[in-house]
Each structure stands twice: as structure tokens, then as C-alpha cells.
Amino acid sequence: MDVFKRFEREVPEWFLDAKLGFMVSWGAFSVPAWGEPIGELGTIDDWKEWFKHNPYAEWYYNTIRIEGSPAREFHKKNFNDCDYDDLLDMWKAEKFQPDEWAKLFAYAGAQYIVPLSKHHDGITLWDAPGT
Secondary structure, eight states, X not given: OGGGGGXXXXXXXXXXXXXXXXXXXXXXXXXXXXXXXXXXXXXXXXXXXXXXXXXXXXGHHHHTTSTTOHHHHHHHHHHTTOOGGGHHHHOOOTXXXXXXXXXXXXXXXXXXXXXXXXXXXXXXXXXXXXX
């Protein structure tokens, strides 16, 4: 579509040559840091069951809203069934050590890092209106 033409860019040579990179997903879902250990995407054929038993912490906000999901039960038990947004007040970066992360990524051979600045819950990692 022509409307997206303004976003087109040449892919940098360094990126084409990069063999390993990491995408870092960090948000309010990092407070419970929980996902049901059921396996990888595609291991459950029924999508309703997949969402009910989603193993990805990034999908915590969605999964705790599904009646009968293990995530919802975990949330009720460990967070007194608080609103998801209440996790924001518990999410602190006091122990965040970006230099240590960078060293670890470099040691692993990473040639790029992509911080996910907004995930499924809609909460941004920058001061944006409404988040």
C-alpha cells in the first residue's frame, strides 16, 4: 500500500550480516513473570484452549481474563485478583542493571538488541498519554 511507502528503508548491511540478536520483552507482566508451562506455539490445536493455557508471560493480561485459565487462578491466589494495571505500581526497575545485560548479550554473541517498547497489554515503556 502506498500509505506505508514513507516507512520503507534500506536494510542496513550490518543487520543483514548479523547472526544473533535478542528481543527483550519487559513490562507489568514481569511482576508475576508467569506462564503456564505447556509447550510451544502450535502444540495445542484448539485455539480456545491455547489462549486459556497460554505459556507466554507477555500474554498474561489476556490470559488472566479467561475464566478457568490457570493464569487467572495463579493471579487470584498470588495477587488477590487485583486489576492488571495495579501491577504497574509493583513493577520497579530498582535492580535493573543495563550494563550487565549488555555484557551478557555481548558474551552470547548478540549483534543487536530490540527492546519491545509496547506489547500486547498496550503499556508503553515511555511516557505516553493514556498509559
